[in-house]
Amino acid sequence: MTRTVRGREWLLDLAPDRDGVALEHAAGAPANTADAVERVGAPAVCWAVAIGEDMAAHIVREIPQFGGGNSPFEMLRKGTESSVVRALLLFAQPDAGLATITDESLEGIREFVRRGISLDGVLRGIRLGHAEMAHAFLRACEALVAPDRLADEMKAISDELFAFVDGFADAMTREYLAEYDRWTTSAAATRAETVRTILAGDDVDVAAASRVLGYDLRRRHxxxxxxxxxxxxxxxxxxxxxxxxxxxxxxxxxxxxxxxxxxxxxxxxxxxxxxxxxxxxxxxxxxxxxxxxxxxxxxxxxxxxxxxxxxxxxxxxxxxxxxxxxxxxxxxxxxASDVVAAGEFVRRELGDLATRGEQAADLRTTLLHYLDAERSLVTVAGELHVARGTVAYRVKRAEQILGRPAGERRLALHVALLLADELGDAVLGPA
Structure with a gap:
């Protein structure tokens, strides 16, 4: 392991505060992860991986535009993880000649530009990430540094973190502006902007827009x-x-x-x-x-x-x-346009039938098919590939849990069952 600067040995004692974080979970390139492990050890790198994931999740919660599914999240996580690992290495080995920002952090800029995330949004994300990272480092410092050195070490770490994020933000800004210039002059950007203009409801010259897109907007789509x-x-x-x-x-x-x-x-x-x-x-x-x-x-x-x-x-x-x-x-x-209201409706309408778990799901599914089939036990038995008696039992049990017959408040019951079937845990209560 590469020597760590004297007085910063506490960084080698860093470790994740939750289970399940391993080097295989790292979002960064395996070669970069291996290099970091060689410098500060696997536990400290796993700590950085966990903090990077927390940073990405925090940014998406505060700025949903960065989200949109697993792939965008993993791209963001690669950047946040890389920045935590690089800060850790700079604190441990300030004379190692490492740059403030990594290629993995810059990698996300291309996607941010193409998704229309503004520079202000990117900089706000950096500030949110920095706050999360600073909190993690300072909390670890407080736990691991001897009391007689704690105040000086926390001030030093805080100062170095601010210097780190200044350099990081500058590099990200330069890369964003350069990528934005490249993107806005490309044909792909012109097509994407034309599509967004059409979708926004703006008046467009249909013939001209069709030529730009290479696609006839007058057709059936x-x-x-x-x-x-x-x-x-x-x-x-x-x-x-x-x-x-x-x-x-x-x-x-x-x-x-x-x-x-x-x-x-x-x-x-x-x-x-x-x-x-x-x-x-x-x-x-x-x-x-x-x-x-x-x-x-x-x-x-x-x-x-x-x-x-x-x-x-x-x-x-x-x-x-x-x-x-x-x-x-x-x-x-x-x-489900208002998923919170939909969940409140489902749980109020279904009561204890709106709980997670296989047994409740079987009862809801059977009751939904029963209402769809105009309460035909034979039809439902064929659709679900179960015995007619099983259907009758499940319907009766569901009615017992509801506290009323399935024919009472039928429309509300049918809608609640449909929402529970489509949205699952998003509208159900705990098991």
Missing amino acids: VGLAMWTRSVSADAGLHLAATELLSARGATSTLVVPIGSGQLWAWGAIPASGPGPAPAPTGPDVRVAFGTPGAGVDGFRRTHREAQRAERLRRLSGDHRDGATEYDDVVVAALL
Whole structure:
């Protein structure tokens, strides 16, 4: 292990304050992680990994624009983790010749520019991250440094942290401005800005916009939103969107990446084309479709519907494979526009039936199918592949928990069951 500056040996005693944080959990490149371990040891690096993850989560909570799924979060976490590791190494080895900012921290700038996150937003994120990192270092210092040295060490760490974040912010600002200049002069930026102008409802010259996009806005469109749950699935996203739209009869497509692991796309389809084609059912790709619409208004509407379906899928925990059709979830999507109110309604309407766990889920599913099937036990038994007696028992048990027959307040009960089925834990109470 490389020698640590005298008086800073306490940094080698750093360790995560929660279980489950290992070097394999690091977001950074394995070579960089290995170098840091060689300098300060594995426990201290694991501590930095945990703090980096906490910083990323804190930034997303305060500035939701940085979120949007697993892939954007992992990109952000790579940067926050890298900054904590670099600060740790600079404190431990100030004469090692290490730069204040790392390539991994700068890597996120390209995505921030393309997603339309402003420089003010980036700098606010840096300030939030710095506050979280400073708190972590000072808390560790207080716990590990001898009382007779504590005041001097805390002042030194605080001063060095402020110097660190000043240099970090300067480097990020320079890189952001350079990337912004590159992006705004590119054809991709022009197309993305044209799409955003159309979606905002601004008046557009349809012929001119179609030429810029290479896509005829006067056609009939079907829109989709596609995203991934892992960075590794990002590379094939554009091709996957194009193939899905082609399978639905699209003769031309428009694909607009909106950040790491996310894109919007449209396909121009005939007035009477083939029905929906199967979507990928892999563990990482998710897709939500709007319904077809004609012209510029249809272009906007099918996109809005795809976004609503995407939001519903994310609220439910993003655990279902394959595609989400807006037509299939339109009622739940509209009712879940206020998810807090939806959860209050579900828990009030279902009572103890609105709890997490397999048993309650089986009762809710059976009761929902029972109401959908106009209370036909035979139909529900066939749909759920269980005995008719099992259906009858579950319905009776659900009514006992509700404290009323299923036919009483039927509409409210049906809606509450539908929301619970679509949104799951987002609207349910504890087990």
